[in-house]
Amino acid sequence: MAVTNGAHDTMTAAADAWSEAPGTAPLLEVRGLTVVYDTPSGSVAAVDNVDLTVKRGEFVAVVGESGCGKSTMLFGIAQLLSSPARIASGDVIFRGQNLVAMNDKQLAPVRWRNLSVVMQSAMNALNPVKRIGAQYADTMKAHGVRDKREIRRRSEEVLALVGIDKIHLESYPHQLSGGMRQRAMIAMALLFTPELIIMDEPTSALDVVAQRSLMLQIKELQRKLGFAVLFVTHDMSLVSHFSDRLLVMYAGREVEFGETRTVFDAPAHPYSKGLLDAFPSIRGPKVPLVGIPGSPPALSAMPKGCRYEPRCPVAYADCKEHEPALYDVDGVLARCLLYSPDHQPPASVPSNADQRKESAL
Template identity: 70%
Template sequence: MSGASILEVRDLSVIYPGAGGTVSGPVGAVDRVSFDVHEGEFVGVVGESGCGKSTMLFAIARLLSPPASITGGSVTFRGDNLVTMADRQLNLLRWRNLSVVMQSAMNALNPVTSIGAQFKDALEAHGKFTAAQVRERSVEVMDLVGIDPVHLKSYPHQLSGGMRQRAMIAMALLFTPELVIMDEPTSALDVVAQRSLMLQIKELQRQLGFAVIFVTHDMSLVSHFSDQLLVMYGGQVVEVGPTRMVFDTPSHPYSRGLLDAFPSVRGPKVELTGIPGSPPDLAQPPEGCRFNPRCPVVEGDCHSVEPELYQVGTVRSRCLRHNPERAGTVEVSS
């Protein structure tokens, strides 16, 4: 991306202490994750359920609930480290510069308060506004997301799922932040509503210029909308790079497996293949590469040597087959 970097995540790690999985011990939900987000960039984060996507997102926004805690790394937003920032400073930053759209709008919105009243609460919690200014801004953001402002008087249960999600996005845009973090905002919607919402988000991005981190388990959903793609597995980033490069020439066997699990609407018919096995127990992850028990191209040292993120053209891949210390690299193909 040509724009300046607004968010720099470096070696971010999150642990849930106590019992987890098959043993009693800490669960490393996020393990040394690093990436950048640039001005106006759309960053997709994909992977199976339980791979650490949402935990990473909440760690970035400092919204983790106990007993989860950040145990290492930094999250730098416009030069300020959010990990070490005091709550008072964070409250000034949230909504105005950085906002979050939760996964389930029905659960995130207050069911006994009208949409307009919730917008009013958010505005007044982060600034001083007259009643007329609150009304004017609320109408503006409802218009932005394509909802008739008459629904400011509606309660969440009176709106459809798609309208509730758009109302959540409208609330996130009340202060026109530079970065909007979205945690699977389309997961409860049908495919038509999903596409409509994605087009709406991209149009709002074009109009307002904010950057997006978009977490989803659906690779196909971000294929045409994201600029950069992070593929997560077992709490780690296993591949990161320009979205088109990851889709056209995936460098990690897990990325290839995710792509092969989704049907294409173009080209010849091909048999869909799933990824055998289950994601690792993060309380006791496998030695070496975390994907080795399920990998179709696993080799001897994959069971003992933990791979780094190796540069492969314009992407980085956490696969020993791309280790530059080896004689050559091997393309992961279907």
């Protein structure tokens, strides 16, 4: 097992672990993103110094408990934060441009044309007093498309892509089912065939059958059109079947990032293992589900050392005092002192390397 010293720059480790063709930069590169909420008692960081890369045509999933910073990170990447949230530091490099340094006028041509967002609740994201077709038309007009026939043609085309009859361009959002509303939102996101689509739990309000149908449609569209997806979800089954790489977040920080199958087969971080142990498998022998005890820490009262230490089954004394860096463990980045060359656990603490081998068997 190769463990790289966590003192090196995180993005360098990520680039080494998942290099593209020589000379090809990632489509999206997030560097040290910190998003804070300003409160009467001071600012608290909901996303704390997070790094992330998304390659062209890739499907990257983000998982973690509620309140771990997933959606806040997405809104920070898309530059859709509103007060009291703000970006305190970091860069979001998309297609070679730093979105953080751009104003609304500069961002306007990028949104929807190159980067689009599918919100968690389509009923809230869509205008309830406008027909679907009128909302598509508004989006295209905002990007300079004025020809009514072209607007109608493209609107019908994107609805057909997601399996909805063109007659529903005349429907209001409340006249569509939950699954149709989500697909209508995805169709809007595809109006200009962007290179990256950010999705914030688009399946959370759907039943299991509708979820799978929607996800199969997203993957088929991705295969046809070649866009990348950054996808937030609580559903580990969706992650397992549809994502290429997986980012696990806890208390505002990334704790594991790697190829999805590698993380599922042999999780490097105790929190990732805890999430998987709490998820039922439809294959293999029946095993009891084990929840993670306790709750994530409050944003205003983070532990001094490892943020997961109060809940971690393999924590030891150093975990209370030292916050771990990200370590490259066989191509997976993991934020855990069990992999630190400077903080070796006592012999009585089970090694995560052993756990990785056991879970892979």
